[in-house]
Amino acid sequence: MSEKEITFSTTIGPTHPAFKEPIQLSFELHGEEIVAADFVPGQAHRGVEWMGMRRNPVQILYLAERICGICGVTHAMSFARAVEQIAGIEVPRRAHYLRSIACEWERIHSHLLWAGVAAHELGFDSLFYVAWQAREKVLDLMEDFTGSRVHYSTIAIGGVRRDLDDRVRKAMDETLAFYESVFEQLRRAFLEDDTVRLRCVGTGVLTAKEALELCAVGPTARASGIPWDVRQDHPYAAYAEVPVKAVLPDAYTGETHGDVYDRIVVRVFEILQSVQLLHQLLDQLPEGPINACPKPVALLMRLKKATGEAVGMHEAPRGEVSHYVRLAAAEAPLSWKVKASSYSNYMSWVPMLVGEQVADIPIIAASIDPCISCTDRVLVRKGGGSGGASSSGQVLTKADLTRLSVAKTRRLQASAAARAEVVR
Amino acid sequence: MSTTTWILLAIAWVIGLSLYGVILGLILSGVDRVLVARMQGRIGPPLVQPFYDVAKLFRKQDCMPSGATALVFRFAPVVALAGAVTALLFVPLGGLERAALFLGRGDGILLLYLLLLPGLAMVVGGFASGSPYASIGAQREMLSMVSYELPLACTILTLAWRLARAGVTAPFSLWTLADHPVWAEAGPLGWAGAALLLGVMLLVLPGELGRIPFDAPEAETELAGGLLIEYSGRSLALFELAQAVKTVALSGLMCALFAPWRLSSAWSELPMPVATVFDTLGFIVKSGLFMFAGVSLVRAAVARLRIDDIVRVYWKHLGLAALAGSLLLIVDTWI
CATH class of the missing domain: 1.10.645.10 (Cytochrome-c3 Hydrogenase, chain B)
Incomplete structure (x- = not known):
């Protein structure tokens, strides 16, 4: 047995019964004890x-x-x-x-x-x-x-x-x-x-x-x-x-x-x-x-x-x-x-x-x-683009969001179907 | 009776008893929910809500996480239910034991092990699901099982020892325990000791059933369901049923240890079927009272304990209380 403490990391959130709103906390745990903690805000996108x-x-x-x-x-x-x-x-x-x-x-x-x-x-x-x-x-x-x-x-x-x-x-x-x-x-x-x-x-x-x-x-x-x-x-x-x-x-x-x-x-x-x-x-x-x-x-x-x-x-x-x-x-x-x-x-x-x-x-x-x-805030970058997700480069319009959510639904459906195959 | 008939009868008895356990257990759970709601100033769900819940779970999709150990994950709920039903077979259930095929078989020690099975199955299933929340929950469940076992075993051993001192044969058998209420055997000091043990057992109930304040293994706001987080649909429903049957088995244990009186003994010369109905109703009422005192009242009055506090409460406070109860009963025999 090594003397070094064995820790494992886990996260709580963004959706978890302890939080009434979305935020993520991440932890390094040693058994039940918290060794290190951090948080990731920015899950509630509000402009x-x-x-x-x-x-x-x-x-x-x-x-x-x-x-x-x-x-x-x-x-x-x-x-x-x-x-x-x-x-x-x-x-x-x-x-x-x-x-x-x-x-x-x-x-x-x-x-x-x-x-x-x-x-x-x-x-x-x-x-x-x-x-x-x-x-x-x-x-x-x-x-x-x-x-x-x-x-x-x-x-x-x-x-x-x-x-x-x-x-x-x-x-x-x-x-x-x-x-x-x-x-x-x-x-x-x-x-x-x-x-x-x-x-x-x-x-x-x-x-x-x-x-x-x-x-x-x-x-x-x-x-x-x-x-x-x-x-x-x-x-x-x-x-x-x-x-x-x-x-x-x-x-x-x-x-x-x-x-x-x-x-x-x-x-x-x-x-x-x-x-x-x-x-x-x-x-x-x-x-x-x-x-x-x-x-x-x-x-x-x-x-x-x-x-x-x-x-x-x-x-x-x-x-x-x-x-x-x-x-x-x-x-x-x-x-x-x-x-x-x-x-x-x-x-x-x-x-x-x-x-x-x-x-x-x-x-x-x-x-x-x-x-x-x-x-939480949405950050609008002037002239910087937002990762190629939007057509205008700056602001996600309603059409962009619809396109992105349809794409995500397809992705989820495909992976759910794949999982269902594995279960069978 | 030929062997074949006996086996067929046994199968019918097991199925019938499981149904009885499930139905009574779910009703007790419904009563608990209504009572707690009333104590909190709410109206609460209908009495049969647990039936709706289980029925709905059986119709829902049964998902398994991709990282789970499939065989163990699938079998854990079955083992839990089987363990709970087996425990039920060896517990006196009010009037029903007149028809019991296993009358007189098994004893308190066997029951202790059988009552552990549903919890162990949940631990194994939790670890098998591969979720970190379930792992933490499983570790906590193991710790709390180890903890409440001390006062529980102490109580059963003491009461059986008391009967052995009184010269009763087979004192460990629950049927013997049910025939010789401790209150009838003991003097005033013994009464105090038995009352202490009754209090301890009432606080073991929420631990056995994973209810507040001892629900750290599931801890909704911390672990989002803990052990059971990855279970859904049919598998979760089987765990719910195991919990219901375990509730009845525990009620039977409580009645056998502390309140074995039969309602039918108030009248002499009652025909057997009528007496059985009376005794069963009496058993249901007694179970409800034990569950109210040990589960509903407690969970409406306190907050959830941390796992280290659970261990401390069971080993130190309740363990010492159980030992004090034993001591009182021992001293009682000297006088």
Whole structure:
């Protein structure tokens, strides 16, 4: 027997039950232990930025909202903030508050969704149902508030699209009371359950140094003890008047480990923080207009004349999101670059996974709350061609894609037929 | 009875018993699914959903990966089902044993080995499929079999030893165990010991059946089905059936060890067919209760354990608990 450890490599994904979206992780394994880990993003092909650069900012707003499947405020908010800075649009105070209200509801819904997914990754489906049943309340409320459960379209350039009336205000108070009543149950279920603790304490550690070096953001960074929160560091919307303090795990556990358990702690207590913020926001909600430019045509005329560049930042439930926009007095922007929070957090997978067991891969992968569709982009190469696959050399048209998929189906049919022969 | 008649009867009995095992096992699985769904605030599937699932699997294409060892891959599910059915032959099944051809044959030790067969077949099939996920799953299955065997064997040995001390002949036979409930033989300390062993056995059930928290070999979110990842169609259906039959065999074992009372003994002078129906119904209810306590309740309440935790739980916690139960029963005989 040689002393050298015998390892074998395997991959998980792009399609695997542990991932709700396509991404590939590759591993060197020694038995059940992970010796080396890497990831291959780029499996969700999305040309959102490319599409956006052929549309005007008002149209992009709705496109931006659809970058993410669940964060209906996040990308619209970042994009709107960037455009407002360029065009010098002053958002009314009430609109700032309404934006913050939408953000905090979204945080509650996103963290509950994540908590459910994490429980499912641990094989704890009862907890998954508990979390998702609690999440239904916020979705119903958002439908009441904005007209839609997920893609709210409530952010507009210059303010918000819909005001808050007394009926919805009452529904919000009731929903807040509901979350206050179930918070203790959720906290005990996620933080005090023995099997959850057994699986999560000490698993997938990301040290503060690694979090800093790898530029982790949001709950992933905060769980490692980095007190970063865009709402606290660069207050926007109503967060200057309703201050936010970054939630750190040591407030609850007394110390920071940067493990999966700490990431659960941060998210669970951010739900409570959002509930408290919502109380303040609703109490202090000022009267006044909700949109600085309610007329879309006037707004478009103004944006068409605007020139300049800006970065719009926002603390999404998963961490900092930034949109870089450059307008050059034209219908469409000259440039639009989206940086989703998961883009910053992917790299922290590597130190988290190395040295852990195969069994911990799903929960560690889920612990950064990855949004793969937010992060993946299609790269359009100018004049470079794309491997001879397209007729025009740059862009795959619908006809190209049809041709390619027909060819692939034929190929699969041929190999399936060959395999069937072997079986017989 | 001539040899030919006996063989024909035996064949008929085996086929009938397999059908009974499959049907009852699938019903128990359906009950488990409904109960877990209700505990999770869902409505759940219809009670007969496992039947639909198996029926559908039998109609589906049976694929084999090109890298698989064909013969072993194909035979593993058959061995699993055969092993489970054979185990069923040697277990008292409520009232049915009156007609059992194998009445009094086989014993607890034989049953321990037979109950291992479906798991071993899954391991062999998993390795034969050539998939890395299945290999990891197969290694985990072997480890967990080695782990739950300690508390399981400890329980059966202790109860048989108790009967031997009481002067019963053939104490290892499950039929003897079923005729002499431990509760009747033991004093208060023995009761405590037997209760401890009952608790241990209830936690061995999810391990034997590969359910949460001991489902690391299949671990949907990690290994995407693990051992069974490459199985489809008829082969997968055979594994499902083996699992169903194994559920009934385990229920029979639990009833024989801890709850062998017959419903029909509540009335005297019941005609045999009526008594058999009563006892069978009683057995089904008892099986349902054991499965609810050992499988449904547990899997609704906890998360999946890592394989090293499984080994630790079975050897350290449950192993020690089983030994403590044995000790209590031993001390009980001194008093």
